[in-house]
Amino acid sequence: xxxxxxxxxxxxxxxxxxxxxxxxxxxxxxxxxxxxxxxxxxxxxxxxxxxxxxxxxxxxxxxxxxxxxxxxxxxxxxxxxxxxxxxxxxxxxxxxxxxxxxxxxxxxxxxxxxxxxxxxxxxxxxxxxxxxxxxxxxxxxxxxxxxxxxxxxxxxxxxxxxxxxxxxxxxxx
Amino acid sequence: xxxxxxxxxxxxxxxxxxxxxxxxxxxxxxxxxxxxxxxxxxxxxxxxxxxxxxxxxxxxxxxxxxxxxxxxxxxxxxxxxxxxxxxxxxxxxxxxxxxxxxxxxxxxxxxxxxxxxxxxxxxxxxxxxxxxxxxxxxxxxxxxxxxxxxxxxxxxxxxxxxxxxxxxxxxxx
Numbered sequence: 001x002x003x004x005x006x007x008x009x010x011x012x013x014x015x016x017x018x019x020x021x022x023x024x025x026x027x028x029x030x031x032x033x034x035x036x037x038x039x040x041x042x043x044x045x046x047x048x049x050x051x052x053x054x055x056x057x058x059x060x061x062x063x064x065x066x067x068x069x070x071x072x073x074x075x076x077x078x079x080x081x082x083x084x085x086x087x088x089x090x091x092x093x094x095x096x097x098x099x100x101x102x103x104x105x106x107x108x109x110x111x112x113x114x115x116x117x118x119x120x121x122x123x124x125x126x127x128x129x130x131x132x133x134x135x136x137x138x139x140x141x142x143x144x145x146x147x148x149x150x151x152x153x154x155x156x157x158x159x160x161x162x163x164x165x166x167x168x169x170x171x172x173x
Numbered sequence: 174x175x176x177x178x179x180x181x182x183x184x185x186x187x188x189x190x191x192x193x194x195x196x197x198x199x200x201x202x203x204x205x206x207x208x209x210x211x212x213x214x215x216x217x218x219x220x221x222x223x224x225x226x227x228x229x230x231x232x233x234x235x236x237x238x239x240x241x242x243x244x245x246x247x248x249x250x251x252x253x254x255x256x257x258x259x260x261x262x263x264x265x266x267x268x269x270x271x272x273x274x275x276x277x278x279x280x281x282x283x284x285x286x287x288x289x290x291x292x293x294x295x296x297x298x299x300x301x302x303x304x305x306x307x308x309x310x311x312x313x314x315x316x317x318x319x320x321x322x323x324x325x326x327x328x329x330x331x332x333x334x335x336x337x338x339x340x341x342x343x344x345x346x
Binding site: 002003004005007008011012015016046047050109112131135136137139140141143144147148150151154155157162165166 | 176
């Protein structure tokens with residue numbers, strides 16, 4: 001027995017993006033309840049040269065579509081980064097999940113040894129084998145950006161707990 | 174082809190703990206260069222009811238030893254949480270890595286459907302199948318605490334980049 005590449009990648013991505021979507025919903029509710037301008041969160045950063053919340057969410061989505069497309073040997077969909085509200089960020093997550101549902105498991109399974117070439121920074125690329133790319137790049141990156149989004153909201157006072165990150169919409173169950 | 178449970182769990186844990194150890198080394202160097210009391214970092218939090226940096230590092234180690242031991246069907250080693258310096262936290266990471274090296278791959282492989290029972294909060298437990306526990310609990314938790322440690326240090330001005338998180342001691346390569 002063992003894990004297929006699809007099972008090792010797509011279900012954790014789905015759970016984590018759903019959790020992020022629910023977290024953003026709590027942040028919007030926090031703003032609504034206190035009449036806070038959502039931009040106070042959306043543009044917040046933990047340090048001046050870190051990305052703001054909006055960009056963290058966009059990158060989390062891009063990590064999922066980039067990894068799934070590359071592992072599947074398909075073209076990575078290019079989406080404009082135009083979101084300016086919590087609702088629009090949630091819609092980007094939904095769009096990512098909807099797109100992910102169109103990726104056949106069979107296109108990702110068996111790609112452990114495929115060469116995966118991906119952008120690193122602005123003008124470089126790196127190539128890793130599929131299994132290493134998934135374990136050492138794609139998943140750590142996804143969790144990094146979702147945790148950073150969570151940390152930004154926590155730092156700014158939104159009432160969240162780790163269950164929101166781990167379990168998403170199941171958190172209340 | 175597919176990933177074994179050991180390959181899906183232990184190599185990412187090793188890489189991530191090594192990265193965390195290197196990140197703590199950079200934080201210590203930052204303190205040394207600026208004559209900053211390391212406790213200003215070690216006790217820092219992103220919000221009053223979040224854990225401080227020291228605890229984030231301890232938990233990251235505990236997530237690795239807890240997950241590896243439970244997946245291997247072995248007893249989880251109990252370690253006191255006594256670290257008060259960057260060097261002691263780095264030693265705890267080394268101790269975790271040394272212990273991890275004693276866990277046979279064969280004891281984790283094939284445990285996808287084993288019932289894994291683990292503590293949740295102070296007085297509850299939860300049971301998940303081995304594969305779900307790894308993908309939806311152990312790895313997301315590990316990355317959560319390492320990213321939070323990174324975020325705490327970044328927020329407080331330590332010169333780190335995502336390469337430090339992703340690649341550890343290879344970051345300069």
